[in-house]
Amino acid sequence: MSILLKNGNVVGSQMVSQQNILVENGVIAYLGKDTPEADKVIDLNGLTVLPGLIDMHVHLRDPGFTHKEDIHTGCLAAAAGGVTSIACMPNTNPVTDSVEVLEYILDKAKDAPARVYPVASITEGLKGDQLTDMKRLIQAGAVAFSDDGRPVENAAFLQQAMMEAERLGVKVISHCEDLNIINGGIINKGVVSEKLGLPGMDRTSEDSITAREIAIAAATDTSIHIAHVSTEGSVALIRDAKRRGVKVTAETCPHYFILTESKLLKKDADYRMNPPLREERDRLAVLEGVLDGTLDCIVTDHAPHTAEEKADFVKAPNGVVGLETSLAASLTALYHTGMLSLVELANKMSRTPAKILGIPGGKIAVGKPADLAIVDLDEEWTVYPELLHSKSKNTVFKGRSFRGRVKMTMCRGEIVYDIL
Incomplete structure (x- = not known):
């Protein structure tokens, strides 16, 4: 079925302009001012059309931890947040x-509402x-390599x-975390950890491994991508x-350029993640x-945990969900x-994550995948955890109001989320 999206403000590679988008067979067949015929016509009435978001750092917890999240529910959350x-x-x-685990993931994801x-x-x-x-793993479908959750x-x-990886083009x-420096720390080492009497996660842990990775990349003329940057020092090293x-x-x-460790004074484990929320100077440096x-990229590090797991502030696992809030935030x-x-x-x-990973998407153009996020830039809404599509509700933005809401998401040319 062909779909015509009329009167949307399309975010292109250089500018935003009102255009019509014809979607056929999963790709963008027309982009311009004309009004081609289609099986279905949707008037966007000036809503904004972004290329579908590409979140290059997500924990779907599947296989093995599907009580927290699974591929289907994670992709439902993604669709609600404009992530394709x-x-x-x-x-x-x-x-x-x-290869077996890769095949499992790809098979389970083939009909999911996100790639x-x-x-x-x-x-x-x-x-x-x-x-x-x-x-062998690339041949089976891997797009990158990481031991995320711990350093090498x-x-x-x-x-x-x-x-x-450089030789293979991935x-x-x-x-970036030195486990010996962390030594059991659970929140940022600083004023808040001292006030709460808790072991802290020293920024040296992140900075030292960031420096090591950069040194290896420089010496060997290879590429490295640094995950979830949270410190002033790491920003300076990368710059x-x-x-x-x-x-x-x-x-x-988003939580690293919006929030600080002061949230931990609530003793609410939903504000605990790794790396942790840090000080105002770190927030400003990240911003x-x-x-x-x-x-280069804004990601979520979407890391679902159940309410039961997050109930004990000290013993709870690190991680927060973010797929449904990253764009609005x-x-x-x-x-x-x-x-x-x-x-x-x-x-x-969208565009830069696609380029880094070497995957389709990130651009609204004829012949490109019809992966689109349609947004009301001015709609204000409040994050209520119980309404999130993820199995887990551990969001740092609970009760927070945002301006800008995803109204429709299209993936592979199909509407996978719609509250228009």
Whole structure:
């Protein structure tokens, strides 16, 4: 069935302009001012059309932890947030280190309301002592490699992995954390951890491994992607590396440029994630990194946990959900404040992640996939956890009001979410 989307303000690669979009057979067949015939016509009445978001850092918890989330519910949450492509992290059970697990994920995702791209582990079982067969895993569908959830502690292994990934044309995504420095810390080490009497997660942990990864990339002329940047120091290291021509890219999440560790004073584990919320100077540095291009992508690090798991502030696992709130949070904090244009925001949340991962999407153009997020930029709404589509409700933005709401999402040319 062909669908004509009329009178939408389309976010292109350079500008926003009102155009009509004809969708046929899963792709954009026409883009312009004319009104071609279609089986179904939807008048968008000036709503904004963004390229479907590409979230390159998501934990779908499937296989192994489907009481928290599964591929279907994770993709439902994605669709509600305008996300049409997901890169899912490998810390599942079993770990995504084999062809069999990749086949399971891809088979379960084939009819999901979002595209799912598996990230395979760098080391077998995430144990850090033996590299996976990258070539074979790429052939089975892996788009990148990461031991996310923990670092690759052996620098020699990481260097070998980065060199092999460079040869194969894919990225290594690094979780930058020195576990010896963390030493049982559960929130940012600073004023709040001291006030609460809790072990802290020293920023040196993130900064030192970020520096190590950059040094390896520089010495070997290989690429590295730094995950979930949260510290002032890491931003500075990445900025300097880019100036020197090191092939480094990086991401952060909305909570790192919106919130600080002060939220932890509530002793609510829904505000605990890894890396943790940090100080105001870190928030401002991360924000500056987003604005000046040091940080290339905005992701969610969507990490579902059940209410029971999050009930104990000290013992709860780290992680927060974010697929349904990332666009609204970013529009509110960055676009409506005049800090980023819609084109720049679309680059951070769609075009650049597609380029880094080497996957389709990220652009609204004839012949490109009809993966679209249709948004009312001015609609105000409040985040009520119980209304989220994810199985888990552990959002840092509960009760928070945002300006900008996804009204419809199209993936593969099909409407997968619709509250128009």
